[in-house]
Amino acid sequence: NRHLRFVLGDQLTRGVSSLADLDPARDIVLMVEVEAEARYVPHHKQKIAFLLAAMRHFAKALRAEGIRVDYVRLNEAGNTQSFTGELARAVARHAPASVIVTEPGEWRVREMMADWAETLPVPVHIREDDRFFCSHAEFAALGRARKTGRMEFFYREMRRRTGLLMRGDAPEGGQWNFDPENRRSLPRGLRVPSRRRFTPDALTREVIDLVAARFGGHFGDLEPFGWAVTRADALRALDHFIEDTLPGFGDYQDAMKAGEDFLFHSLISPYLNCGLLTAREVCARAEEAFRSGAAPINAVEGFIRQILGWREFVRGLYWAEMPGYAGSNHLGATGDLPAMYWTGDTPMRCMAECIGATRRHAYAHHIQRLMVTGNFALLAGVAPAQIEQWYLAVYADAFEWVELPNVHGMVMHADGGRLGSKPYAASGAYIDRMSDYCKGCAFDPKIKRGPGACPFNYLYWNFLIENETVLSANPRLAMPYRTLARMPAAQRTEIVADATAFLAGLP
Ligand code: FAD
Ligand code: DLZ
Ligand code: SF4
Numbered sequence: 001n002r003h004l005r006f007v008l009g010d011q012l013t014r015g016v017s018s019l020a021d022l023d024p025a026r027d028i029v030l031m032v033e034v035e036a037e038a039r040y041v042p043h044h045k046q047k048i049a050f051l052l053a054a055m056r057h058f059a060k061a062l063r064a065e066g067i068r069v070d071y072v073r074l075n076e077a078g079n080t081q082s083f084t085g086e087l088a089r090a091v092a093r094h095a096p097a098s099v100i101v102t103e104p105g106e107w108r109v110r111e112m113m114a115d116w117a118e119t120l121p122v123p124v125h126i127r128e129d130d131r132f133f134c135s136h137a138e139f140a141a142l143g144r145a146r147k148t149g150r151m152e153f154f155y156r157e158m159r160r161r162t163g164l165l166m167r168g169d170a171p172e173g174g175q176w177n178f179d180p181e182n183r184r185s186l187p188r189g190l191r192v193p194s195r196r197r198f199t200p201d202a203l204t205r206e207v208i209d210l211v212a213a214r215f216g217g218h219f220g221d222l223e224p225f226g227w228a229v230t231r232a233d234a235l236r237a238l239d240h241f242i243e244d245t246l247p248g249f250g251d252y253q254d255a256m257k258a259g260e261d262f263l264f265h266s267l268i269s270p271y272l273n274c275g276l277l278t279a280r281e282v283c284a285r286a287e288e289a290f291r292s293g294a295a296p297i298n299a300v301e302g303f304i305r306q307i308l309g310w311r312e313f314v315r316g317l318y319w320a321e322m323p324g325y326a327g328s329n330h331l332g333a334t335g336d337l338p339a340m341y342w343t344g345d346t347p348m349r350c351m352a353e354c355i356g357a358t359r360r361h362a363y364a365h366h367i368q369r370l371m372v373t374g375n376f377a378l379l380a381g382v383a384p385a386q387i388e389q390w391y392l393a394v395y396a397d398a399f400e401w402v403e404l405p406n407v408h409g410m411v412m413h414a415d416g417g418r419l420g421s422k423p424y425a426a427s428g429a430y431i432d433r434m435s436d437y438c439k440g441c442a443f444d445p446k447i448k449r450g451p452g453a454c455p456f457n458y459l460y461w462n463f464l465i466e467n468e469t470v471l472s473a474n475p476r477l478a479m480p481y482r483t484l485a486r487m488p489a490a491q492r493t494e495i496v497a498d499a500t501a502f503l504a505g506l507p
Contacts, residue, residue: 001097002026004122006087009037009051010105010399012058013275014231017127018102024067030090031059033074035081035214040108041393044220046227046362049211050396053204053229054274060203061231070094074210084112084119091120098123105129105273106400107322131278132315133162133308139316150421152177154316155309164283164304165290165297172290177305178298182253185434186263193248195262196240197226198233219342219394220359227270227396234268234276241266242289250299254367256435258349261357265365266303269397272311279307306366314405317419326404329384330416331423331467337386338506341373345507348455349441350431351376362396367434369395374411375426379459380503381466384414422476425463428454449494455502462499465492 005018005027019029033055038048052074059071070093072079072086080086091099103126104110117124128135134142142157156176159165165172186192200208204225212222228234248264255263271277283304290300318325340346344355354368364373369391377387384407391407392398409419428445432438438445438454447453464471464484472481484492 002028002094004028004030004090004094004096004099006030006090006099006101007058008083008102008104008109009055010274011102011129012054012231013131013278014061015131015278016102016275017130018100020127022067024065027068028090028094028096029059029062029067029069030072030087031055031069032072032079032083032086032090034072034079034083034086035074036083038215041389042218043215044358044362044394044396045211045215045218045222046220046225047394047396047398048215048218049204049208049222049225050227050229050270050362051274052211053200053207053227054276056203056207057230074214083109084116087116088120091122096122098125100125100127102127103129105402107318107326108400131275131280132312133158133279134312134316136316136319139312139320143316143320151309151313151419154313155305158308158312162283162308164287164308165301171301173297173301175301178250178301179305181298182250182302183434184251184255186252186255186257186436190252192257192260192263193244195245195267196237197224198228198237200225200229204229220362226361228276231276234271237271238266238268238277238282238285241268242285243294246286246289246299246303247295248299250296250302253302254434256350256353256365256367256372256431256437258353258436258440261361261363261365263365267363270363272307273397273399273402279311283307311402314409314419315401317405317409318401321415321418325415325418326385326388326408328408328416329414331381331413331470333381333412333414334383335381335386335503337377337382337390338380340506341390347442348376350435350437353437358394362394364395369406370411370424371426371430371434374407375424375456376459378412378423378425379456379463380506381463382412384408384412387412417474422474423471425460426456427460428456431456449491449498453498458495458498459502461487461492461495465496 005022007018007029033052059069062069070090080089099120099122113126142154159171208222208225228237245264252264268277268282272279286300286303289295290297340351341355344352344359346352350372354364354372358364388404388407392400392403405419409415413423432445443454444452445454448457464480471477
């Protein structure tokens with residue numbers, strides 16, 4: 001019996017469950033490039049180029065193994081430009097006994113798959129995606145076992161279950177979490193390692209030209225294009241991170257610096273999410289660096305927590321809570337996304353820097369996403385759906401399973417605290433402490449109100465005032481709400497006036 005094995009653009013892992021038990025003598029692997037996936041949000045040009053180039057190289061590697069790959073290119077005549085249309089055509093072409101696919105990373109596509117089972121003339125087998133440490137069933141069981149359902153408990157349990165960074169029953173280094181040590185700002189004169197980027201080969205160049213021609217109007221610079229698009233190069237990128245920047249990853253995890261778009265971050269999320277690297281191998285490599293003395297515990301624990309903790313937790317949460325999750329709007333925010341998110345045109349230097357990095361690389365590191373562009377959207381009261389679309393479009397690593405909990409939950413608190421116990425709202429002082437952005441800014445983080453004041457300052461207090469009924473009972477916000485309670489009425493009025501005028505003046 002011949003089976004059709006449909007591999008999606010974020011399933012580029014040789015060991016993905018849809019390819020297990022593949023019979024090269026009979027089976028056919030289907031991969032399709034379709035407009036619908038490039039346009040359901042207007043993805044950054046580099047993101048589209050990255051995924052299509054990675055798909056073409058993955059297909060090439062499978063063929064080199066003697067596997068038959070039916071690969072539909074974007075420009076091919078007859079391409080219906082949707083997963084459903086292309087799968088239906090392929091089923092008609094090959095008359096397989098069944099279609100085998102691994103569950104997708106987005107609810108939207110899960111719904112398509114449910115339709116396939118009903119409309120296609122052959123059975124459709126949807127397999128679990130076992131590239132994650134935690135299955136859906138395990139996540140559900142863990143949630144039931146823990147009333148709080150918080151990331152930190154989940155993470156510790158995952159450490160125990162996987163044995164990562166464990167010494168018997170105890171955490172390596174005597175502590176589960178070294179976060180308090182990971183909040184240094186960059187010392188002046190510290191050398192930031194230069195980062196390895198990859199020169200596009202002929203196959204990637206073809207894709208770059210295709211993207212320029214078809215998606216030229218989308219956000220972001222297409223070139224220089226430096227992402228790895230093969231497994232071999234993604235492994236080189238991982239080596240480079242482990243050797244050169246993992247040792248400094250912990251100390252400067254929360255730092256930001258103008259002109260330094262990558263600092264000590266790993267830059268591997270696009271590879272993890274599309275399948276070129278697996279979470280298991282990445283964590284194993286980091287642990288090995290600790291055991292061999294090449295990297296300190298605060299760096300390795302901090303790094304592994306992001307993957308074994310956060311990445312797995314948000315994935316579990318997404319599938320446990322969808323489709324309802326996306327619809328909540330706890331703070332009732334309805335504002336439009338300011339144009340600067342797309343243009344980068346703003347006198348706020350921190351925003352211009354972070355949006356600029358995003359435009360250049362389809363990448364920004366975590367603190368830029370959380371504490372600058374995210375914080376601003378929260379304080380400005382942007383409608384969750386609008387800011388979610390932006391994050392889903394502009395980052396090469398963005399797929400809804402990971403983007404949505406981070407934006408809807410962590411940044412916008414739109415889930416009412418299902419992900420994080422309080423919104424990460426912060427004033428200009430935080431950005432000033434963790435970056436050098438404020439030095440070249442038109443505003444001053446030390447001025448609280450009036451012209452020249454950092455907008456984050458009055459927007460922060462305005463946010464607390466606007467959301468007082470919903471947030472003031474939150475024990476983790478007790479301190480700022482005490483300060484607010486002592487604030488003279490006239491000062492409150494000024495803050496609201498400054499914020500209202502600033503937001504009204506945004507293009
Ligand atoms: P590093 O800082 O080197 O971290 C290592 C790895 O840990 C990352 O590659 C990633 O796989 C994982 N990780 C770290 N933080 C998180 C997190 N909060 N949630 C899940 N995994 C995490 N990550 C995505 O992969 N896709 C997204 O669409 C995405 N959207 C985000 C949106 C917002 C508003 C915020 C605050 C965070 C978002 N993140 C997202 C998480 C994080 O910012 C990125 O994973 C990280 O910046 C990727 O860069 P890196 O590989 O250099 O990460
Ligand atoms: C993001 C993306 C893009 C731009 N293009 C394709 C494509 O042409 N073919 C494909 O199989 N996948 C693509 N993807 C990734 C899919 O959107 C992703 O697999 C789904 O969102 C499910 O997670
Ligand atoms: Fe950003 Fe305010 Fe600093 Fe300017 S002063 S860079 S707006 S935090």
